[in-house]
Amino acid sequence: MREIEGRIFAAGMPVAALMEKVAKLIASRIEALYPSTNTRRVGVLVGPGHNGGDALVVARELHFQGYEVVVYRPISKLKELTSQHAQYADSLGILCYEQIEQLQDCDLIIDGLFGFGLERALEGPIASAINQLNEWSKLVISIDLPSGLHTDTGEVLGTAVRPARTFCLGLWKLAFLQDQALEYVGTAELIDFDVPLADIWAVLGPPKLKRVTKTAAIAYLPIPRAPVTHKYKQGHLLLICGSHKYGGGAILSGLGARASGVGMLSIAVPEYLKPLLLAQLPEALIIGCPETETGAIASLPDIELASFSAIACGPGVTKDATSVVEKVLASDRPLILDADGLNILAELGTIPTLSKRQAATVLTPHGGEFKRLFPLGDPTKDRVQLVREASKLSGATILLKGARTAIANPSGSVWIVPESTPALARGGSGDVLTGLMGGLVAAASSKALPLEEVVQSAAWWHAQAGILASQERTELGVDAYTLTQYLMAVVREGVE
Numbered sequence: 001m002r003e004i005e006g007r008i009f010a011a012g013m014p015v016a017a018l019m020e021k022v023a024k025l026i027a028s029r030i031e032a033l034y035p036s037t038n039t040r041r042v043g044v045l046v047g048p049g050h051n052g053g054d055a056l057v058v059a060r061e062l063h064f065q066g067y068e069v070v071v072y073r074p075i076s077k078l079k080e081l082t083s084q085h086a087q088y089a090d091s092l093g094i095l096c097y098e099q100i101e102q103l104q105d106c107d108l109i110i111d112g113l114f115g116f117g118l119e120r121a122l123e124g125p126i127a128s129a130i131n132q133l134n135e136w137s138k139l140v141i142s143i144d145l146p147s148g149l150h151t152d153t154g155e156v157l158g159t160a161v162r163p164a165r166t167f168c169l170g171l172w173k174l175a176f177l178q179d180q181a182l183e184y185v186g187t188a189e190l191i192d193f194d195v196p197l198a199d200i201w202a203v204l205g206p207p208k209l210k211r212v213t214k215t216a217a218i219a220y221l222p223i224p225r226a227p228v229t230h231k232y233k234q235g236h237l238l239l240i241c242g243s244h245k246y247g248g249g250a251i252l253s254g255l256g257a258r259a260s261g262v263g264m265l266s267i268a269v270p271e272y273l274k275p276l277l278l279a280q281l282p283e284a285l286i287i288g289c290p291e292t293e294t295g296a297i298a299s300l301p302d303i304e305l306a307s308f309s310a311i312a313c314g315p316g317v318t319k320d321a322t323s324v325v326e327k328v329l330a331s332d333r334p335l336i337l338d339a340d341g342l343n344i345l346a347e348l349g350t351i352p353t354l355s356k357r358q359a360a361t362v363l364t365p366h367g368g369e370f371k372r373l374f375p376l377g378d379p380t381k382d383r384v385q386l387v388r389e390a391s392k393l394s395g396a397t398i399l400l401k402g403a404r405t406a407i408a409n410p411s412g413s414v415w416i417v418p419e420s421t422p423a424l425a426r427g428g429s430g431d432v433l434t435g436l437m438g439g440l441v442a443a444a445s446s447k448a449l450p451l452e453e454v455v456q457s458a459a460w461w462h463a464q465a466g467i468l469a470s471q472e473r474t475e476l477g478v479d480a481y482t483l484t485q486y487l488m489a490v491v492r493e494g495v496e
């Protein structure tokens with residue numbers, strides 16, 4: 001952002017003019033959201049840099065719009081432009097304090113302490129003031145970024161403001177897509193101040209980090225179908241799932257695959273589960289498999305793996321299905337591995353095993369599985385960087401599940417699903433995703449679509465179904481079976 005901004009300034013845009021433009025946009029949003037008729041007194045936190053400068057321009061504008069504005073300015077040494085705005089605010093009679101307590105009776109607090117210029121952990125009186133502010137539980141909105149968060153990793157540096165809303169300026173900062181920042185940022189909104197595309201490209205090159213959008217996700221769904229087609233042209237998925245211990249996972253993946261519209265669905269399960277699966281999914285070919293003593297799939301009976309368009313393996317298989325996982329890894333079919341499929345892979349050795357594969361592989365771990373697969377660091381920290389490294393190391397497409405699911409391909413590109421719901425944090429919802437994705441990958445295989453685009457599409461679809469279901473049924477009403485019932489509605493709304 002700093003480099004992009006530098007190009008804009010070098011091209012002739014005055015710094016002060018950009019600050020005016022940005023701050024006016026912020027002030028208008030505040031006026032629209034919190035009219036002065038019911039938000040009388042506004043406290044503005046002003047830091048030493050241009051984040052503080054933005055805040056002072058907002059303070060000035062709100063003052064002229066009839067709000068009663070007071071400023072908290074803990075650091076007296078300011079950057080030049082910020083200092084000029086501070087001087088002008090003083091001249092208008094806007095009161096300025098060095099103690100946060102003076103803002104305790106405000107109806108709204110605007111946080112302009114630090115933006116992307118935060119260099120080190122917050123400590124001392126400023127940290128105490130932020131902690132005090134958080135304890136008040138007032139309505140707070142942050143400019144650009146909650147003060148105290150690292151712009152890229154989203155890590156809390158010392159302490160951080162917890163606003164109800166954040167106005168991110170210009171381009172989404174990476175922090176907004178990192179799980180660890182989410183409980184701080186509140187509702188995030190982008191204030192678009194017309195950053196020229198040429199400057200973005202000049203600094204970032206072709207986008208290496210993408211927010212998954214509805215348009216992109218829908219574009220990689222296998223619709224509309226060709227008017228003349230047949231079932232095998234729409235893909236044939238082999239799902240390998242289930243055990244005596246985990247029977248439901250097989251059904252849920254099957255229902256996920258059904259929703260993908262895949263042309264043919266074969267489901268390999270332990271022999272004992274066969275009648276159950278047949279009853280739930282009459283359209284599927286159910287393959288009953290020999291079982292281990294523990295009730296896992298011991299081996300795949302005589303089936304030609306090469307006859308499938310894709311294989312998805314893992315939900316409910318338990319860690320005793322090692323030989324089956326070895327067999328699918330040795331196949332030359334696009335493969336999605338999930339759940340215990342991943343734990344078995346971790347034991348077999350992730351990187352040496354995957355590098356032998358002749359077809360594309362997708363791994364869909366949650367944080368715990370990721371850690372076992374790739375001992376790269378704490379997956380709750382900089383998830384974007386970790387998933388990128390893991391994909392490069394393994395040569396597989398990796399989908400790291402979380403509040404902001406991140407998908408990386410081996411060339412270093414990362415996709416992030418920017419909207420989801422905590423309603424999906426529930427047993428079985430991952431099984432649905434595996435089936436859904438498997439169906440889409442199978443359907444796409446004949447069209448040579450880039451695998452990671454299909455994966456992002458599946459992840460978006462799954463998240464949107466969760467959102468829709470939780471809107472209708474509350475966050476408690478989205479069990480995995482119900483989730484499968486909402487998948488169709490998402491696509492129907494998307495293509496309308």
Ligand SMILES: NC(=O)C1=CN([C@@H]2O[C@H](COP(=O)(O)OP(=O)(O)OC[C@H]3O[C@@H](n4cnc5c(N)ncnc54)[C@H](O)[C@@H]3O)[C@@H](O)[C@H]2O)[C@H](O)CC1
Binds near residue numbers: 019047050079115117
């Ligand atoms: N392109 C844009 O997005 C625009 C951004 N604007 C705003 O400018 C800030 C970034 O401004 P900058 O002056 O570079 O940084 P900050 O205001 O975040 O703060 C830097 C300031 O703070 C001092 N400092 C850093 N860390 C600490 C610390 N731990 N304790 C105390 N002091 C610290 C540092 O020395 C500097 O003096 C961006 O976020 C936007 O809000 C433009 O106004 C419009 C375009």
Ligand SMILES: [K+]
Binds near residue numbers: 114
């Ligand atoms: K801020």
